[in-house]
Amino acid sequence: MSARRNTESAGGPKPGLRGAASAAVERPNLSVIVVVTKNPQPLDSLYEQFSSVFEDRGETFEFIFVGEPWTREHLRPVQALAEWGHPIRVFQVGDGTGESGLLLAARDRCRGELVVTLPSYQRIEPHEIPKLIDRVRDGAALASAARIRDDDRWVNRLGHWGFHFLLRRLVGTEFRDIASGVRVLRPEILDDVPLYGDGYRFLPLLAAREGFLVEEVEVVQHQHDRRRKVYSPGTYLRRFIDLIGLAFLSRFTQKPLRFFGLIGGTLVLVGATALVVLALQRFAGTALANRPALVGAVLLTVLGVQLIALGLIGEIIVHFSIGNRPGYRIEESFAESVDSMGAATEGGGAEDDGDPTGAEGTEQTEPPARHPA
Amino acid sequence: MKAQPELSIVVPVLDEEENVLPLVERVRAALEGRHTWELLFVNDGSTDATAARVTAAAFADPRIRLLSLARRYGQSTAMQAGFDHSRGEVVVTMDGDLQNDPYDIPRLVAKLREGYDLVAGYRMRRQDRWLTRKVPSWVANRIIRWITGVPIRDNGCSLKAYRKELLDRMCLYSDLHRFIPALAAGTAAAQMAELEVRHHPRTAGSSSYGLSRVWKVLVDLLTIKLIRSFRLRPLGLFLRAAVVSALAAILLTIGGAVVLAPGVRSLTFATVVLLLITLAAYLFMLGLLAEFFVRVKSREHSLAPIATELVA
16 A cells, blocks of 8 residues: 655644644644545535544644545645644545555554544534544544434435345344444554455454454434435445455355355255256156256256365465464453562452362352453 | 473363362362463453453462453464463363363373373263264264374363474464364374373353354364365365366266267267366366465475474
8 A cells, every 4th residue: 555655745734833732743642534535525624623622622633634646636625724734644645545545554654542534524423523532542442433313314224224234144243333434443453454445444343353342332423414325226236245245254264165165065965966866867767868957967066066176275275374373362461461470469369379279169259350341 | 481381271261250260279289299380261252250260360370371362263263372372391271161170181291291292182981961962072073083084082172282392383273173183183293192081070151062063063174184184285185076077077978978878969968078077177277276375385384294302
């Protein structure tokens, strides 16, 4: 993901033009990344509305606008603001990068402790965003906005419902609004989540699958977001294909043969059964030579074998790739730190030590230890 | 940092709050004075007080360690995480449900030191349900032995001892923990022994298994066969399948044209023969692709098998 062509970068705000709030901060609290995509609303108004919320809360922040070359016109107003000294940086990435690539390019440049991602049009009321920030500061790795859609148009609600119905069925997750695009997250997440293609859209889901604590927070939907949104059939088809791909990857990344083998094995079974039936009928007197069913049965078997073979290729790929990266994330480890603490004389621990070893099978008293929240 | 212990006991746990502390006590009693050890619990996304109880025990005794995975990954990955973080020369795995007996650990270790890379426990009088656990297990072990050719009678017993060098050459993922002996033989040419171990009935908590895993195990068998026998020469497997398909085509040509219907020109038969020839070609090409992939990837992996030094 090349960020070399960031010639549009404002090169940092000119200090002294504005007040303290807009002065460049070495490590701001928030890096707000706006991935500029189709039909953006005026970006300067987006900036003003959200930045005033952050200013009211006393947050230090930087805004990063990132877009492909065709968004240059849309980026011009915020560039002007940047030249006035607002904490805004603008980057341009080459054509065809896509949302995931744009986000990664921006992540490379951001300096904040937390990342806020916003779509380039308003989906939620700006004053709701602190809820998400608080959630991440309270321990979540990612907080995603779930729009309350009570006042939305029925077309939008129907599309939303259908998409999430399929998401539940195919992928098996309980996200209520995966694609709101408004998220607050710890920037490290973006280093660990495999982000490409449509990953941007499904970021909360991918992060949860990597073992990060992901929470959805209900927020008020912005009125602009309630306008009637109907897309071309191609868009709906693409969304559906995204879901299929996601469903496959989320279940079978480590075991491709379970998928190909199940389908292939079924086909082989059906084909072989049909062949047996045909063979029996042949001996009962029905000539076999000109029965299309024979071709059908062999075709099914052949296809089944091909699918199983594909699954085996997948297994070889997995087997030789899995060792390169641990396939798990550790949330908490009392493996290394405890050594330096030695035998810290916690109340419960000392009792345990004193216990006779004859405690097998009997109920232990519960030590007053740290309980998971 | 403490000195390296002789033994690392790796115990994956999932919702075993009732069993954790009794297990600690038993391990302590079984190993005290015999070995230096560490007991590494790998918490695979428990939702009960398992982690809290292990933490409390770890505060009291630095030999007890806890690794909490961020979500539930499954037993294979949990065990691999434990292997990755274990420090002992010898690693012992066991279940967290008290069905294995820690008093067997010194025997396993002694056996391992006779010159084996892996010593697998063999549950003598298994204390489980007959119809849902024992019979499927007996059948599965038979099939596994037959398909992989690794003469281990009890693949499902978690109580096993490993040389650390073996674990460095092997990676558990997916659900391969059911086939550890075959995996060890396939990836590291490990030398293995079996040892009878005790088996206790479950006293607390509930079993996380069921019968529904049968079809998964069947598919996984194909995977483990691939790893065991064709890992470094996948073309061999694909070529065999291709030859079978080509042979079927030839037999059908002969049988169909000469014996069954002499003189009859059948489009159906011709189509079937052509299909089988296409399949053979396809399988051959896939085999080449697999071979190519293994060659490319082999640079990233150490392919050295594990060797045992013989002392005269």
